[in-house]
Amino acid sequence: MRYFDYAATTPPFEEVITTIAEVMRRHYGNPSSMHRFGEDADKLLKRSREVCAAALGVHPAEIVFTSGATESNNLAIKGAAIQYQARGKHIVTVSTEHPSVYEACKQLTDLGFEVTFLPVDAQGHVSTEQVCDAVRQDTILVSIMHVNNETGRVQPLHDIGAALKKQFPRVLFHVDGVQGYGKLPVDIRGWQADLYSLSAHKLRGPKGAGLLFVREGVKLFPLLSGGSQEQGLRAGTENVPLLVGMSKAVRLAGERQAETARRMTEWRDRVVAEVKTIPQLRLNSGEEAPHIVHFSYPGMKAEVLLHTLEQLGVAVSTRSACSSKLAEPSRVLLAMGRSELEASGGIRISFGDEHTEQDIDELILALRQAVAKLESLERWKH
Amino acid sequence: MHYDMLLLRFGEFTLKGKNRTRFEKAVLNHVKLLLKPFPGASLRKEFGRIYVVLGGEPYEQIIQVLKKVFGITTISPVKMAPAQLDEIVKTAVELMRELNVAKGTTFKVNARRVWKEFAHSSHEMNHLIGSPILREFPALKVDVHQPNIELRVEVREQAAYIFSEIITAVGGFPLGTNGKAMLLLSGGIDSPVAGWSSMRRGLEIECVHFYSYPFTSERAKEKVIDLARVLAGYAGRIKIHLVPFTEVQTAFTRTGQDNLMITLMRRSMLRIATMLAEREGALALVTGDSLGQVASQTLSSMNVIGRSTELPLLRPLVMMDKQEITEIAKQIGTYDLSILPYEDCCTLFVPKSPTTNPNLWVVQKVEASIRDLNALIEQAVAATETVVLEAGGAMEGRKEEVVQEDWF
Secondary structure (H helix, E strand, O other), rough: EEEEEEEOOOOOOOOHHHHHHHHHHHOOOOOOOOOOOHHHHHHHHHHHHHHHHHOOOHHHHHEEEEEOOHHHHHHHHHHOOOHHOOOEEEEEEEEOOOOHHHHHHHHOOOOOOEEEEEEOOOOOOHHHHHHHHHHHOOOEEEEEOEOOOOOOOOOHHHHHHHHHHOOOOOOOOEEEOOOOOOOOOOHHHHHOOOOOEHHHHHOOOOOOEEEEOOOOOOOOOOOOOOOOOOOHHHOOOOOOHHEEEEEEEHHHHHHHHHHHHHHHHHHHHHHHHHHHHOOOOOOEOOOOOOOOEEEEEOOHHHHEEEEEEEEEEEEOOOHHHHOOOOOOOHHHHHOOOHHHHHHHHHEEEEEEOOOOHHHHHHHHHHHHHHHHHHHHHHHHHO | OOOEEEEEOHHHHHHHHHHHHHHHHHHHHHHHHOOOOOOOOEEEOOEEEEEEEOOOOOOOHHHHOOOOOOOOEEEEEEEEEOOOOOHHHHHHHHHHHHHHHHOOOOEEEEEEOOOOOOOOOOOHHHHHHHHHHHHHHOEEEOOOOOOEEEEEEEEEOOOOEEEEEOOOOOEEEEEOOOEEEEEEOOOOOOOHHHHHHHHHHOOEEEEEEEOOOOOOOHHHHHHHHHHHHHHHHHHHEEEEEEEEEEEHEEEEEHHHHHHHHHHHHHHHHHHHHHHHHHHHHHOEEEOOOOOOOOOHOHHHHHHHHHHHOEEEEOOOOOOOHHHHHHHHHHHOHHHHHOOOOOOOOHHHOOOOOOOOOOOHHHHHHHHHHOHHHHHHHHHHOOEEEEEEEOOOOOOOOOOOOOOHHHHH
């Protein structure tokens, strides 16, 4: 079975697994303890923070460790909203954001916040003008993802960040960077981002670890209270082994980004070319992020195509894993102006740095076979 | 932006006549050390200046690093062009384009003909370069008195240098050109600032730190090592002497002179630091004392404590406010480390009411009553561990058993 669902999660680097096991065995101390065991764990934590900060080009003191991107996004959005509500209660985000941003924003509306969900164009982009036009006197936060998890669309963060900071210096800018890191260059300072979320398991690190970059000077209302871990922003004993593992994965993924992107882009382009030759399929994207190709099979339930491909030895996904068990059509595709029919038939293929030419050959073959098979079924089904 | 080279200018020491070469050499060595992580960059020295030829290395990062070099007052990123008028104009236009000028920006050209055989005089060049730029960028206006952008052009035989930015660096005297001193480095806010201030006046610094393991944690010691490493970021490398102070300290607790504890400790610290200074060839001690800040920093305390050493005792912060010191600590990057809350040897046995007005005679009598005090002090010096810290890098002479780099 070949795995093409790297946007959902990735197999950890072998050396990350070894490291985690080793740290778990040898350094089980609580980093907050005063004795030697605690000190050792604390040293590892400190080094992890330095490694992550160096990979992101920021200061170690600006890294808050979390349990993953959902937590990072929630902390960024709710933390900022609650902290700065005296400034205003308006948030700007985009209708194609990941559920951990989208739902967090929606939840805030129950607490009296107002959220503008910006529409996107047919390509899934939001424009700098749209963002700036949506900002009001009482806007406190703008949250925009780097790379869309379903379609691989890349938002113009440089432009948006520059325009925002120039016109509205008090508005915080959060970037959900989960799908971008390791695939595209990341430039937190250049984007002028105040907050940036990452998840370890999307970049071949462990599940259950993530981080939030919080620019120096930005305050957040902590969502978890208790001990004073993570500068009081996130109580709870740090998971030292996973965080060490994450820092290794972050470093490796960062170092290999250019090479990874080059190889994945080649495969992606091959798959895109193939999808274009199959008349039943409609390409939704595949020109931007190097690791995602997204297409629809209008009229065919995505799940049927997915299982057919699975029988043929290829694992792909219907949109984002976080919502793929929902019956409704994809919110992201609908926002891009696709019909309900198209939005229910979306298939996402996502690559990893380990794929080989042969994997891609198999994928393409399976795709052709699956469509041919379903084509014959379709006739008697309708 | 794309630049070919950085131009570094020297500060006040250029006035110093005969010693000038020595000073310049010190800056050059310091720059060399800090450029190690940028193997593409190379150095060129000219009278009164240093050039860093970038060779494809990132100029912004290098500027960040070189801004910390004592003795350098300003840095300009420079574009190079062949010493021909049309090439110079082309490069100047390029630079202006990269600057992305907004409408209404004022500018002037300030050309210098260092190579006198160049066909056009400085005055002519201002026009010959200025006019095509004005044609190219209608948004620009000329202002010869207070322009937003001053485009500088220097024509030399081998090349012309074109630049507009002048970035302020730290200034002061080049590292180590005023001799060497021992800094008593605690984990607090003041002593790292005192160290940095001394370095800026051309002193080479070695650090002495007193720790009271097992009463204090290993983390307290590491915090100080981290602080010293920040200082190493300015010096390239720095030595730190870690003195086990527990025995000396506990000897004082047995005297029953609770309110003199701090005075006695400080005097012993100065004695130990003096011995280390003599061993290492340092000619002064530096402390973070600031007049009146705590009991041991009243004038009367300073008097009694200071008499325990014959070396000059330098107190760069003595007349500064806590607020000012804190500001500098934040600027130089030691503040966040300093406020980490670990017990250190000075907070350990703080008496309820330390004296602000110790009596020298009484203090000397108490010291004389501890029979083995000198032996304890000598033992502490003998057991001192010395670590060399490199800027940003790992430590020499010290094993990191816990943090295994291959895990990261």
